[in-house]
Amino acid sequence: xxxxxxxxxxxxxxxxxxxxxxxxxxxxxxxxxxxxxxxxxxxxxxxxxxxxxxxxxxxxxxxxxxxxxxxxxxxxxxxxxxxxxxxxxxxxxxxxxxxxxxxxxxxxxxxxxxxxxxxxxxxxxxxxxxxxxxxxxxxxxxxxxxxxxxxxxxxxxxxxxxxxxxxxxxxxxxxxxxxxxxxxxxxxxxxxxxxxxxxxxxxxxxxxxxxxxxxxxxxxxxxxxxxxxxxxxxxxxxxxxxxxxxxxxxxxxxxxxxxxxxxxxxxxxxxxxxxxxxxxxxxxxxxxxxxxxxxxxxxxxxxxxxxxxxxxxxxxxxxxxxxxxxxxxxxxxxxxxxxxxxxxxxxxxxxxxxxxxxxxxxxxxxxxxxxxxxxxxxxxxxxxxxxxxxxxxxxxxxxxxxxxxxxxxxxxxxxxxxxxxxxxxxxxxxxxxxxxxxxxxxxxxxxxxxxxxxxxxxxxxxxxxxxxxxxxxxxxxxxxxxxxxxxxxxxxxxxxxxxxxxxxxxxxxxxxxxxxxxxxxxxxxxxxxxxxxxxxxxxxxxxxxxxxxxxxxxxxxxxxxxxxxxxxxxxxxxxxxxxxxxxxxxxxxxxxxxxxxxxxxxxxxxxxxxxxxxxxxxxxxxxxxxxxxxxxxxxxxxxxxxxxxxxxxxxxxxxxxxxxxxxxxxxxxxxxxxxxxxxxxxxxxxxxxxxxxxxxxxxxxxxxxxxxxxxxxxxxxxxxxxxxxxxxxxxxxxxxxxxxxxxxxxxxxxxxxxxxxxxx
Numbered sequence: 001x002x003x004x005x006x007x008x009x010x011x012x013x014x015x016x017x018x019x020x021x022x023x024x025x026x027x028x029x030x031x032x033x034x035x036x037x038x039x040x041x042x043x044x045x046x047x048x049x050x051x052x053x054x055x056x057x058x059x060x061x062x063x064x065x066x067x068x069x070x071x072x073x074x075x076x077x078x079x080x081x082x083x084x085x086x087x088x089x090x091x092x093x094x095x096x097x098x099x100x101x102x103x104x105x106x107x108x109x110x111x112x113x114x115x116x117x118x119x120x121x122x123x124x125x126x127x128x129x130x131x132x133x134x135x136x137x138x139x140x141x142x143x144x145x146x147x148x149x150x151x152x153x154x155x156x157x158x159x160x161x162x163x164x165x166x167x168x169x170x171x172x173x174x175x176x177x178x179x180x181x182x183x184x185x186x187x188x189x190x191x192x193x194x195x196x197x198x199x200x201x202x203x204x205x206x207x208x209x210x211x212x213x214x215x216x217x218x219x220x221x222x223x224x225x226x227x228x229x230x231x232x233x234x235x236x237x238x239x240x241x242x243x244x245x246x247x248x249x250x251x252x253x254x255x256x257x258x259x260x261x262x263x264x265x266x267x268x269x270x271x272x273x274x275x276x277x278x279x280x281x282x283x284x285x286x287x288x289x290x291x292x293x294x295x296x297x298x299x300x301x302x303x304x305x306x307x308x309x310x311x312x313x314x315x316x317x318x319x320x321x322x323x324x325x326x327x328x329x330x331x332x333x334x335x336x337x338x339x340x341x342x343x344x345x346x347x348x349x350x351x352x353x354x355x356x357x358x359x360x361x362x363x364x365x366x367x368x369x370x371x372x373x374x375x376x377x378x379x380x381x382x383x384x385x386x387x388x389x390x391x392x393x394x395x396x397x398x399x400x401x402x403x404x405x406x407x408x409x410x411x412x413x414x415x416x417x418x419x420x421x422x423x424x425x426x427x428x429x430x431x432x433x434x435x436x437x438x439x440x441x442x443x444x445x446x447x448x449x450x451x452x453x454x455x456x457x458x459x460x461x462x463x464x465x466x467x468x469x470x471x472x473x474x475x476x477x478x479x480x481x482x483x484x485x486x487x488x489x490x491x492x493x494x495x496x497x498x499x500x501x502x503x504x505x506x507x508x509x510x511x512x513x514x515x516x517x518x519x520x521x522x523x524x525x526x527x528x529x530x531x532x533x534x535x536x537x538x539x540x541x542x543x544x545x546x547x548x549x550x551x552x553x554x555x556x557x558x559x560x561x562x563x564x565x566x567x568x569x570x571x572x573x574x575x576x577x578x579x580x581x582x583x584x585x586x587x588x589x590x591x592x593x594x595x596x597x598x599x600x601x602x603x604x605x606x607x608x609x610x611x612x613x614x615x616x617x618x619x620x621x622x623x624x625x626x627x628x629x630x631x632x633x634x635x636x637x638x639x640x641x642x643x644x645x646x647x648x649x650x651x652x653x654x655x656x657x658x659x660x661x662x663x664x665x666x667x668x669x670x671x672x673x674x675x676x677x678x679x680x681x682x683x684x685x686x687x688x689x690x691x692x693x694x695x696x697x698x699x700x701x702x703x704x705x706x707x708x709x710x711x712x713x714x715x716x717x718x719x720x721x722x723x724x725x726x727x728x729x730x731x732x733x734x735x736x737x738x739x740x741x742x743x744x745x746x747x748x749x750x751x752x753x754x755x756x757x758x759x760x
Contacts, residue, residue, distance in 0.1 A: 041328045041376045042320050051626030052081050053569050053619030055562070058128055059145040059165035061470075062154040062390060062457070063376055068560045069468055071504030071516035073573050075100075075146040075616065079169075081628065082138050084674060084688055085717065086183070086732045086753040088195065088219070090136050093144050094164070096670045096690060098614055098630035100146060101663060101743045106228075106261045106308070114744055115162040116148055117610035117636040117664035118579055123159025126166050127318070129332050129372050130396060134312050134340075135258055139197050139217040140236030142167040149554035149577060150522030153472040153502035154390070154455050160522045160552030161579060168252045168316075169199070171211035171240035176202050178213075183755035185221070187748060188738065189298035193221030193230065197757075209242040224748050226300040226426055228261040246322040254314040262308035262342045273297045276740035279711050282704060289353050293422055297749045301355070301416055302345040303431040311339040326378040334370040345409065345434075346534075348598050348702045349589055353418040356589060356596035359407050359436045360534065366400040386461035390472075397450040401485070406536050407439035408595045440537035445491070449480040471503040478525035492528035492545060499523060512566075517557040524550035529583055533600040536593040548604050550581030568619035576611040580604075584662070587702045598702070606639035608661060627673035636661035659706055660698045663744045667695040672717075682723060688732075689718040694743060713741045730755045 041063035054076045058064050067074055075097050087093060091102040094113070103112030103119055113120050124133055144166055147155075151163040178200035185193040197217045204210040215236035222229050238252040274294045277283040283291050300306075314336035321329045343361030374392040381387070408414050413434045424430040457472035481493040504518030531544040558573035582605040590599035612634030620626045637658040672690030693714040701707040716739075719732035731754050735741075738750040 042318075042330045042374075051567065051618075051620030052078055052628050053567065054078055054143065055566070055569065057145045058167075059125070059147045059155065059163055060151065062128060062374055062392065062455075067569065068514050068562060069506055071468075071470060071506050071518040072502075072520065072554075072556060073148040073558075073571065073575070073614065075148070076618075077144040077146070079138070079142055081672075083730075084719075084721075084732075085672070085690070086185070086719075086730075086734075086755065088138050088217070093136075093138055093141075093166075094146060096628055096630075096672050096692065097146055098616055098670065099148075099632045099634065099668055103663075103744050104263045105745045106263050113162075113164065114663045115146075115159075116575070116577060116612075117634060117661045118159075118161035118577070118582060118608070119584070119663070120159030120162050123162055124164050124166070125155065126316070127168055127332070128155060128165060129316065129334060129370055130394075131314060131316070131334050131336055131370060132338060132366065132368050132398070134338050135256065135260065135310055136166065137217050137219075137232065137234040137236075137256065139199065139215045139234060140169055140254060142169050149518075149556060149575065150500065150502070150520040150552045152476075152500040152522040152524075153474050153520060154392075154457050160524055160550050160581075161577060168238070168254075169213060169215050169236060170238050170250055170252060171213040172201055173203050173208040173211040173240060173242065177760050179757050179759045181755055181757035183753060185751060185753045187224040187751040189224050189226075189296070189749065191222045191224040191298065193219065193223075195219040195221075200760075211240045213238045213240075223261060224298050224751070225261075226298050227304045227306060227428070228300070229259070230261075231259040233257045248318075248320045250318040250320075252316045252318070254312060256310065256312040258308075258310045258312075260308050260310075261306050262344045263306075272742075272746055273299070273740065276742060276746050279709055279713070279740065279742055280699070280701070280707060281710065282701075282707060283350070290350070290418060293353070293419060295418070295422065296426075299422070299426055301347055301418060301421060302357070303434070304428060306344040308342040309340065311337075313337045328376040330374045332370070332372040334368075336366075336368050338364070338366040338368075340364045340366075343405075346598060347416045348587060350701055350703050355416050355418070356598065357409050357413055357416045358534065358597045359405075359409055359439060360442075361405050363403045363405075364400060366398060368396065368398040370394065370396045384463050386465060388459040388461075390457040390459075391455070393452070393454045395450070395452050398447070400447050402443070402445050402447070403441055404443040405439055406442045406534065406597075407436045408536070408597070410435045410437055414595075441486075442535060442537045442539075442542060444485045446483045446485050447480065448483075449478070451476060451478045453477070466508045468506040468508075470505070471501075473499065473501045475499050476525075480525070482528070491543075494526050494528065496525040498525060512563060513559065513561040515557075515559055518554070520554045520556075522550075522552045524552075524581065527581075529602050531602055533585070533602070534587070534592070534598055536595060536597065539592045541592075546602075546604070548581040548583060550579070552577065552579045564619070564621065568617060568621060570615075570617040572613070572615050574611075574613045577609065579608045580606070582608050584700075586700065586705070589703065605661075607658065608636075608638045610634055610636040610661065610664065624676045625673065627671065629671045631667070631669045633667050634664060635666070636664040662698050662700040662706060665694040665697040665743065669693045678723060683725065684723065686721045686723070687719070688721070689716070691716050692741070694741070697743070699742065709742060713739070715739055715741045715747060726759045728755075728757045730757070 056064050056066050057074045060070045060072050060074050091105050094100045099116050101114040103114055147163040150160050181197040183195045199215050201213045217234045219232040235255045241249045277291045316334040319331045341363050345359050347355040347357045349355040372394040377389045379387045453476035455474035460469045477497045479495045482491050484491045500522045502520040506514050506516040508514050526547050526549045528545050528547050532541045535542050554577045556575040560571045562569050583602050585600045585602055587598050587600045614632045616630040618628045640656050640659050670692050674688035676686045678684035696710045698706045699709050716736045717734045721730040734751045741747045
């Protein structure tokens with residue numbers, strides 16, 4: 001069923017119900033919205049944050065639930081914190097979160113996160129609804145909820161090891177006005193970015209039953225890496241209609257036109273600056289040919305034309321009705337379109353200065369729709385017993401057409417010599433005249449899929465909710481079919497019914513302290529995956545596929561609490577997570593159709609596991625001091641597949657049984673705080689500072705496999721803000737020490753972000 005048809009089908013009965021309710025309302029006095037029943041289970045944006053503290057979340061339970069009552073780790077990042085650090089994009093949205101790292105700084109597919117040692121994909125939702133992966137601008141969002149571990153017992157299909165749930169900004173009928181902000185960002189290498197933002201909220205009638213909101217941004221400029229340019233336009237308009245005392249409709253839209261770098265192309269280990277390469281023992285030598293070149297931070301081997309263009313249009317309808325004091329219903333419907341063109345030159349070899357070059361890209365158009373319904377019933381049959389039952393369903397379909405292209409640049413650009421490019425000053429003129437005479441389509445496919453899932457979750461509270469028990473089970477049917485449009489032959493497909501479950505308990509040791517334990521299992525649909533990527537057209541290996549059946553199990557226990565009068569939340573958790581069916585892409589130079597290219601080989605990780613403990617605290621220590629702090633210790637392992645060749649391992653004589661997961665530091669720590677010197681009118685100065693640090697880890701290095709990075713790395717940020725009347729001037733400096741920090745990608749050099757904003 002097509003997205004628009006589904007949307008009409010879902011909304012037709014809801015519109016009729018809304019009309020009947022609206023006509024009935026005409027015969028009675030208009031009710032002031034301040035007296036309406038709060039739609040508590042679903043009102044996830046009404047709560048104001050205290051410092052960096054939010055006391056409830058929706059992603060782990062499908063409804064708005066106190067974090068202290070959720071038997072699983074959920075980290076919250078608020079828009080207040082985003083504003084303080086100057087965050088505007090996907091990769092910045094979880095900065096300072098515990099044990100979460102971006103896999104691709106420019107988020108080519110809007111996803112790609114390393115969470116508790118596992119690389120997640122398909123792990124993004126918006127207000128608890130899966131809407132596909134695409135780039136995001138934080139001007140449209142209220143906050144981010146990070147669920148660590150399998151979420152599918154109620155949330156539906158997602159990356160089995162976690163979920164990033166973004167909460168859209170929505171109209172607020174209790175206020176009028178907003179802000180505008182202008183900012184400029186520049187770094188040590190003359191990269192400059194300018195940005196304008198708007199967030200406006202208004203009530204549209206006297207009763208306050210209609211309210212509208214618009215978030216929008218314009219961003220243009222350059223990244224610190226040469227030739228990486230941006231030109232982004234976004235708009236997030238939304239409308240809230242209080243149809244009746246117990247009925248509400250919200251329509252939220254996302255429109256984005258983005259031109260960005262497709263990824264950190266040309267910024268792999270092959271061309272890290274000297275300071276970063278010296279963190280890797282294999283490269284920390286004056287005889288290394290690339291390290292000896294002392295490449296600057298902004299060097300870009302591949303030059304211009306690393307471009308990703310996305311056009312995104314999405315509309316989501318949230319219809320909520322409260323039948324009685326104890327019975328709630330929500331229906332969500334979403335329709336979306338994504339068009340994406342991504343082309344780039346690529347060259348990566350960590351051992352030589354003369355590297356084979358390749359030009360590749362893809363064009364994708366995707367249409368999708370989602371419908372999701374939830375019914376919540378609350379009862380208290382006995383004075384010592386409370387009960388909450390959740391039942392619901394979700395339906396989703398996606399139709400996409402994808403064309404992949406690959407070719408070799410004409411000589412002399414079929415090989416790129418780092419020394420020659422460096423001697424030229426890494427200038428745009430060096431690449432003038434570069435051509436790809438033979439750019440062929442390497443694959444042309446159509447993928448049609450749909451999924452349908454049903455869930456039930458039962459929560460029981462005993463003895464004044466001193467003991468909370470929860471259990472949920474979900475059944476999903478996933479059907480996918482892929483067709484080769486060049487031959488009109490079906491190349492892959494599957495039709496699978498799967499079950500996932502979760503059960504846990506929370507015991508309130510005191511009003512402010514709870515102990516919890518949980519087991520969660522997610523069983524995902526079998527996937528058919530192309531074995532190789534980066535091949536040239538006609539290479540027979542392009543027809544090699546393999547299947548995986550992802551399965552994730554989490555066992556977690558810990559303590560949660562609130563102190564200092566509820567201003568500060570804290571948690572201590574121990575977890576063990578196992579995963580089968582994870583896939584990793586390992587890139588190495590090879591030959592395709594007689595040409596030297598970089599070939600990615602997809603491989604399944606066998607016996608993957610992470611375990612460790614995590615301490616977190618966030619909120620306000622005093623009315624003036626707010627902070628976020630966390631510390632994690634972790635060990636990881638996977639079966640040795642023969643593809644790793646880490647330093648000190650010989651794959652034939654002393655091959656280990658297991659090796660660590662890549663990009664999974666032994667430990668990490670984050671601390672960010674701000675202190676206000678402002679007066680009673682909120683005028684004056686505010687200072688802020690933060691530090692991030694990671695311990696040793698194994699990195700995937702092209703040509704070498706897993707390679708140990710033994711060094712402790714750290715990064716410092718600091719800033720100051722001054723408010724006068726309606727105006728705010730904010731200066732934030734990131735990476736004050738100009739230090740490299742390698743996890744999945746290197747961090748930018750010292751960067752200054754100056755913004756001026758005013759409220760209205």
